[in-house]
Amino acid sequence: MCLKAPPSSIYLTTMQERYNPSEIEPKWQARWEAQGADSVQNDPKKPKYYVLEMFPYPSGRIHMGHVRNYSIGDVVARFKRMQGFNVLHPMGYDAFGMPAENAAIKNKSHPKAWTLSNIDEMTEQLKRLGYSYDWRRMVATCTPAYYKWEQKFFIELFRKGLLYRKKSLVNFCETCATVLANEQVVDGLCWRCDNAVLQKTLEQWFLKITAYADELLNDLDSLKNQWPERVLTMQREWIGKSKGARIKFAVPELNESITVFTTRPDTLFGVSFMAIAPEHPLVEKLVGGTEHEQAVKAFRDKAGNINRDDRLTGNFTKEGVFTGRYAVNPINGKKVPILVGNYVLMDYGTGAVMAVPMHDQRDFEFASKYDIEKITVIKSVTEGAADPHSAKEAFVDEGVLINSGEFDGLSSEVAKDKIAAWLTAHDAGEAAITYRLRDWGISRQRYWGTPLPFIHKADGSVVPVDEAELPVVLPDDVVIDGSGGSPVAKSIAFQTGVEDRYGKGARRETDTMDTFVESSWYYLRYCSINTDDKPFDPADIAYWMPVDQYIGGIEHAVLHLLYARFFTKLLRDLGYVNLAEPFKNLLTQGMVIKDGAKMSKSKGNVVDPNYLIDRYGADTARLFCLFAAPPEKDLEWSDKGVEGAFRFLSRVWRLVHEATTGVHPDAALPADFSFQHHKTIKKVTEDLDGRFHFNTAIAAIMEYVNYLQSQASVCGGHDEFKAVLNTLILLLSPFVPHASEELWEALGHKGFATQHAWPSYDETKLVKEEITLVVQVNGKLRGDLQISLKASKDDVLIAAKANAKVQTYLSGKILVKEIYVPGKLVNLVVKDA
Ligand code: ANZ
Numbered sequence: 001m002c003l004k005a006p007p008s009s010i011y012l013t014t015m016q017e018r019y020n021p022s023e024i025e026p027k028w029q030a031r032w033e034a035q036g037a038d039s040v041q042n043d044p045k046k047p048k049y050y051v052l053e054m055f056p057y058p059s060g061r062i063h064m065g066h067v068r069n070y071s072i073g074d075v076v077a078r079f080k081r082m083q084g085f086n087v088l089h090p091m092g093y094d095a096f097g098m099p100a101e102n103a104a105i106k107n108k109s110h111p112k113a114w115t116l117s118n119i120d121e122m123t124e125q126l127k128r129l130g131y132s133y134d135w136r137r138m139v140a141t142c143t144p145a146y147y148k149w150e151q152k153f154f155i156e157l158f159r160k161g162l163l164y165r166k167k168s169l170v171n172f173c174e175t176c177a178t179v180l181a182n183e184q185v186v187d188g189l190c191w192r193c194d195n196a197v198l199q200k201t202l203e204q205w206f207l208k209i210t211a212y213a214d215e216l217l218n219d220l221d222s223l224k225n226q227w228p229e230r231v232l233t234m235q236r237e238w239i240g241k242s243k244g245a246r247i248k249f250a251v252p253e254l255n256e257s258i259t260v261f262t263t264r265p266d267t268l269f270g271v272s273f274m275a276i277a278p279e280h281p282l283v284e285k286l287v288g289g290t291e292h293e294q295a296v297k298a299f300r301d302k303a304g305n306i307n308r309d310d311r312l313t314g315n316f317t318k319e320g321v322f323t324g325r326y327a328v329n330p331i332n333g334k335k336v337p338i339l340v341g342n343y344v345l346m347d348y349g350t351g352a353v354m355a356v357p358m359h360d361q362r363d364f365e366f367a368s369k370y371d372i373e374k375i376t377v378i379k380s381v382t383e384g385a386a387d388p389h390s391a392k393e394a395f396v397d398e399g400v401l402i403n404s405g406e407f408d409g410l411s412s413e414v415a416k417d418k419i420a421a422w423l424t425a426h427d428a429g430e431a432a433i434t435y436r437l438r439d440w441g442i443s444r445q446r447y448w449g450t451p452l453p454f455i456h457k458a459d460g461s462v463v464p465v466d467e468a469e470l471p472v473v474l475p476d477d478v479v480i481d482g483s484g485g486s487p488v489a490k491s492i493a494f495q496t497g498v499e500d501r502y503g504k505g506a507r508r509e510t511d512t513m514d515t516f517v518e519s520s521w522y523y524l525r526y527c528s529i530n531t532d533d534k535p536f537d538p539a540d541i542a543y544w545m546p547v548d549q550y551i552g553g554i555e556h557a558v559l560h561l562l563y564a565r566f567f568t569k570l571l572r573d574l575g576y577v578n579l580a581e582p583f584k585n586l587l588t589q590g591m592v593i594k595d596g597a598k599m600s601k602s603k604g605n606v607v608d609p610n611y612l613i614d615r616y617g618a619d620t621a622r623l624f625c626l627f628a629a630p631p632e633k634d635l636e637w638s639d640k641g642v643e644g645a646f647r648f649l650s651r652v653w654r655l656v657h658e659a660t661t662g663v664h665p666d667a668a669l670p671a672d673f674s675f676q677h678h679k680t681i682k683k684v685t686e687d688l689d690g691r692f693h694f695n696t697a698i699a700a701i702m703e704y705v706n707y708l709q710s711q712a713s714v715c716g717g718h719d720e721f722k723a724v725l726n727t728l729i730l731l732l733s734p735f736v737p738h739a740s741e742e743l744w745e746a747l748g749h750k751g752f753a754t755q756h757a758w759p760s761y762d763e764t765k766l767v768k769e770e771i772t773l774v775v776q777v778n779g780k781l782r783g784d785l786q787i788s789l790k791a792s793k794d795d796v797l798i799a800a801k802a803n804a805k806v807q808t809y810l811s812g813k814i815l816v817k818e819i820y821v822p823g824k825l826v827n828l829v830v831k832d833a
Pocket of ligand 1: 345346349350354359434
């Protein structure tokens with residue numbers, strides 16, 4: 001027994017007979033808070049563990065998805081703390097964003113007031129759930145104390161050329177006179193006024209994430225087996241590294257050339273046309289003043305209005321129009337027509353493609369539609385060459401080159417390199433790599449966000465504000481009524497004094513930052529307690545980072561999780577941290593579903609956690625979430641499951657009561673008493689440690705409770721029986737901390753159960769003395785046998801034959817063979833006498 005029972009006289013000094021969470025939960029929350037139970041300090045003498053859950057957007061109320069996410073994190077935090085780690089477990093709010101502006105329009109309130117009051121309400125709810133957060137570290141990203149540092153980072157990034165301005169296409173609603181985020185464009189229409197959304201070219205701010213594409217890709221390897229494979233794959237695809245070649249096609253008539261990017265230089269002899277993006281800079285020169293000019297321009301305007309998302313996903317009819325010009329294929333001198341194609345993206349590769357109908361399905365369909373020549377240049381190793389006249393689709397696999405001059409007979413793989421080398425030698429191209437990843441457009445023409453700390457001078461230049469001026473505080477004197485344009489641009493206070501400081505005609509930048517910026521570094525800010533002279537202390541970062549366990553939804557697989565990785569690398573290169581990856585392990589928890597659908601307001605199937613806490617208590621809410629499904633899987637809501645969790649806690653309550661008030665101090669304990677005890681500790685420890693199999697850990701505890709209950713009436717009151725209850729409570733405490741503290745106190749302890757050492761188990765107690773063997777007669781199961789592990793073969797056979805049940809099948813028969821499989825079975829073969 002690892003824990004000695006306290007003297008019986010102090011048992012149950014305070015314990016009530018009935019489990020009453022509404023009384024005990026606030027009591028323990030107040031005690032934890034009063035004693036700073038969850039406050040931590042950087043302590044180099046202790047091993048650290050940083051567990052983090054993705055912080056919520058302060059929309060008003062906690063929902064069951066949060067309860068699930070945060071309950072998982074809290075069990076990890078409490079378990080690690082009991083294992084002796086110095087645990088950092090913080091919480092905060094991702095507090096900028098559109099919903100605050102929408103609520104402001106709807107309720108005629110100010111986004112700041114709305115957000116801050118939601119933060120108060122949600123903090124109250126999180127405290128009611130008993131999560132062990134160090135609230136002193138709380139971060140609300142909408143406060144100048146937080147975003148000040150972001151503005152400083154941005155000034156430094158601007159100076160390094162990692163933040164820059166560029167003209168780019170944005171969704172624009174003329175009626176509302178505003179730029180829209182992709183999510184605000186619904187079926188090509190403005191979400192607010194239902195008018196058609198146009199694509200407009202505007203100057204925007206970008207972070208140069210593409211400069212980190214290779215590092216972001218390569219470092220994914222270091223996260224293997226620590227992050228879900230699915231997330232790694234999604235990030236790889238998002239970065240989208242493609243190897244191929246850039247090839248220069250001359251346009252002799254204009255003394256120009258057009259460069260294409262292709263992943264298949266081995267198909268170069270099969271090119272039958274070239275397609276360029278409608279926005280390609282050469283379009284003007286190609287058709288200006290020709291008979292094709294009008295048609296091409298009309299086509300460009302039409303293509304420009306295809307929604308950006310559709311353009312990226314290819315969700316539209318692929319069309320093209322001839323420019324009247326021809327390009328020359330450098331490898332064979334062949335002239336091919338140049339088309340403008342709506343499927344060619346200006347911001348991928350070079351904005352121009354060489355089309356190979358026989359080996360690219362899109363080009364195949366295009367060539368069929370416009371009756372363009374198809375040439376087979378790759379033959380399948382198994383099926384030979386396809387006939388261009390009868391082929392129904394392109395052959396897109398690699399194979400062996402044909403119709404390709406000196407390269408005939410080479411495999412695609414070899415030919416790719418050889419053709420790239422030929423191109424380099426003839427100054428017509430070279431091997432090249434492209435990424436799908438685009439630079440991160442971070443400017444928003446919206447109010448509720450971090451102001452970009454820059455000044456537009458009268459001469460058109462853009463400069464950072466003086467650092468001494470930071471933070472550039474978001475102005476309060478705005479009316480958010482949805483009337484269009486950026487609300488910040490209408491603030492008078494915001495521009496006051498700017499000209500005095502930065503010269504006549506100077507204006508502050510009025511764009512704010514994408515809210516994904518704030519969530520890209522909040523985990524660093526938590527490491528220090530709201531420092532005001534620096535974003536965080538390097539010693540704290542060195543001690544706490546990286547986050548050992550990050551927990552959140554799979555919906556953040558790319559954007560947030562990629563941006564946070566990127567930001568860590570940016571801050572490393574600015575000299576703030578000495579770290580390449582922020583999150584060592586990642587757990588993506590499943591959704592909470594009810595009646596077969598994700599629990600959400602729009603589905604009308606929401607269960608309010610407050611209701612659950614009022615009716616059953618926080619411990620039941622937590623236990624239900626943790627028991628009903630493994631963390632990665634979806635959790636199906638069940639009223640019965642919630643009832644079951646509550647009943648289980650009531651049973652534990654009664655068990656402690658019975659076991660401690662029992663009157664059998666001298667009873668003989670059952671033979672497997674110690675075995676059951678150590679078995680349970682081992683199972684729960686292993687399920688929690690790194691595997692996070694909370695549901696099976698709880699199931700093991702439930703089984704143990706059943707076992708103890710079955711013994712309580714015979715050995716209740718026995719010292720050893722009472723002592724194992726200590727362990728039971730400790731095992732339960734990460735899941736249901738309030739009930740555990742109350743029972744722990746009732747068992748006579750001072751101090752918190754949740755701060756006690758995690759119970760250990762003794763392997764030697766887990767070795768069973770006896771095993772059960774199956775006894776068969778002629779291969780049929782006829783009985784079983786409890787026998788010592790040390791029994792010899794002879795002992796086993798004698799005992800098997802002596803078994804009363806088995807005997808009935810042996811009587812009157814002749815025994816012909818005895819088979820013994822150690823540890824498993826005995827089979828007695830008989831025949832009629
Ligand atoms: C000729 C070719 C022949 C191609 C063939 C494919 C197969 P990934 O792998 O996704 O990088 N492409 C290049 N730039 C483009 C752009 N701006 N807009 C639309 N398509 C573009 O795709 C690279 C391939 O996509 C390139 O290789 C090019 O078509 C097309 F048998 O070139 B390929």
